[in-house]
Amino acid sequence: MADRPTKEKQPPKEIQPEPIPVYVRSHTRVKNEKPRKESEGKLADKWANYALVFDCETTIDIRQDLNFLWWRFCERKQGNYICQREGLVHADALDRESIALIHRYANVKGRKADVEEGCPEDILVQPRTDFVHGEFWTAVQAGAVIVCFNAPFDLSRLALEYREARKKNSDGQWSSGDTRANRTSSNRSYE
Numbered sequence: 001m002a003d004r005p006t007k008e009k010q011p012p013k014e015i016q017p018e019p020i021p022v023y024v025r026s027h028t029r030v031k032n033e034k035p036r037k038e039s040e041g042k043l044a045d046k047w048a049n050y051a052l053v054f055d056c057e058t059t060i061d062i063r064q065d066l067n068f069l070w071w072r073f074c075e076r077k078q079g080n081y082i083c084q085r086e087g088l089v090h091a092d093a094l095d096r097e098s099i100a101l102i103h104r105y106a107n108v109k110g111r112k113a114d115v116e117e118g119c120p121e122d123i124l125v126q127p128r129t130d131f132v133h134g135e136f137w138t139a140v141q142a143g144a145v146i147v148c149f150n151a152p153f154d155l156s157r158l159a160l161e162y163r164e165a166r167k168k169n170s171d172g173q174w175s176s177g178d179t180r181a182n183r184t185s186s187n188r189s190y191e
Contacts, residue, residue: 029079050074050144051081052136054089056157066091066128066157068102073139075116086113087124089131132158 054071058064068090074081090102105111106123113123126134136158139146148154 031080047076048143048145049076050139050142051076051147052139052144053147054154055149056154058157064153064157067094067098069131069154069157071131071135073135073144083113083115084119085115085124085135087126087131087135089126089128092127092129128158129160132160 051074052071053074054069056069057067059067068088070086070088072083072086074083076082088102088106090099103125106125111123112121113119115121124135146155
């Protein structure tokens, strides 16, 4: 058998990063800034007195089930949201080893919640069901604004149950039941 010519190994091609534009949309408020117009000073009254902020971390498979989430409950004071309580929530069916890891993280000596003075400094750890029936529902009843980093997705990770749509309502939307009793329009008949 004839010897094959050997190819010399070539060094990998250097990757040249290509700059791309990044667009960020944000609203900032300068602390202690005086309102420019009289109407701007009144806008603050439209802000909710409370905010529940959270972000979910999920499995990396196609289901993207909840692993855990971090949350903060804030109260608006002098135009700023101040954290009053924070915690970690784990999936109800998360394995014991992962739950133990979350508890160890929350209970590291010296680790305190970043909250206003006088508020509980421990990081509350609880299962999803307890969070939904407890802190989440309490925030909703208090009229808190719910802030998520990807709201439709994050809120769906909190769902405790779901129902399949059975029929379309009069607007052509899928529904799990008869929604005609919930209509409030006085000039339309749904019968």
